[in-house]
Amino acid sequence: MDIRDAIKRCPLFAGVTNDDLDHLLRISKARESTKGELLFSDGEVAAGFFIVGTGKVKVFKLSPDGKERILHIVHPGGTFAEAAIFGSGTYPAYAQPLEASQLIFFPKREFLDLLRSDSQLAINMIAGLSRFLRQFANQIEELTFKDVPARLARYLLDLAGDEAKQVELPISKSQLASKLGTVSETLSRTFRKLTDDDLIVVRGKVIELLDRDRLEDLTFSFKE
């Protein structure tokens, strides 16, 4: 494992420079862990946070009857417990490697001291984090949009029955949006997309179905 590479792959450190990396390396500790080793427990005082270099780590809670609920599985390039060092100061869950893993540990005190003394590192971290946040927000928007064309196509075909080439929406567009599990803005975007693709023509509440076969295909488009 190249510790430098592992740190650079984390969203948390996406914005740091090579100099920043040198400072981070100085306070980090490489740690080999074995499968099933308990890295920390729910409620334990947070000593620091981890990056996974190789292997994978399970972060989980235990229910009162001892049943495990996995919160996430952290893969190489992922961090865990970073929230704990900023917040209340205790770990909110358990962590256990699912296989022998190479970890990088950042002790809380040293890490916060570094951020305090090196404001450019902190600014670079904020820059990288805000870029990632933007990217994740776009991804969520795309994912949320992705299936709306298929749902709208299904809805229109169901409304049309076996033969009709034209349907009249029996509900308002905002009701339709909520029926399809989306918002009005995304529904409008979807009507526009189907129109641009020559699948439908929209005249107020009357929708003409130009190509039932391709609308049918669209409802299964996830299979491609």
Place this chain on the structure above:
Amino acid sequence: MDIRDAIKRCPLFAGVTNDDLDHLLRISKARESTKGELLFSDGEVAAGFFIVGTGKVKVFKLSPDGKERILHIVHPGGTFAEAAIFGSGTYPAYAQPLEASQLIFFPKREFLDLLRSDSQLAINMIAGLSRFLRQFANQIEELTFKDVPARLARYLLDLAGDEAKQVELPISKSQLASKLGTVSETLSRTFRKLTDDDLIVVRGKVIELLDRDRLEDLTFSFKE
């Protein structure tokens, strides 16, 4: 518009304290903008970034032939151009309010100076951003998972044809995962879910369909 509230609603400032807010308020400038006013242009030197208090703002690029491509529409509580003040120093797009909007402007120099002089503010921003990033990552995982049960149900029913109560997968589970647009881990989780819901029984590559009607329902589950 309560500027304080608007700032607090931004993911960028999710982690800041009331004291931090006082400092941020001191350097921020309230700005009324009219519909269609050009807030900044692609390539212009970045003077600072914005929070939308009320209204909405379109951030867009122009293609060589002058066609607009909207990158995002920013709603109240959203920021824009924050990446520009950390990065190259120029705005990467155009911004224009879609309606009269109340904005909060943070001048670049003052904002970076504040982060440099107030390391706790920077640390609190990192804390809030990393919490949001975790939350967005979970949301992406959920969204990615959401439709896999419907896709798997559709695939199994198609494979079974009109009658069969049992199918044998003609491809490996990792090939199936990629066919369904997901990864092996999520596919396993989905097989487990359908099994827990008494819809199927999995014996290696042989899948018994326990309840075709409910599997059929599942393929349209988005409509509920």
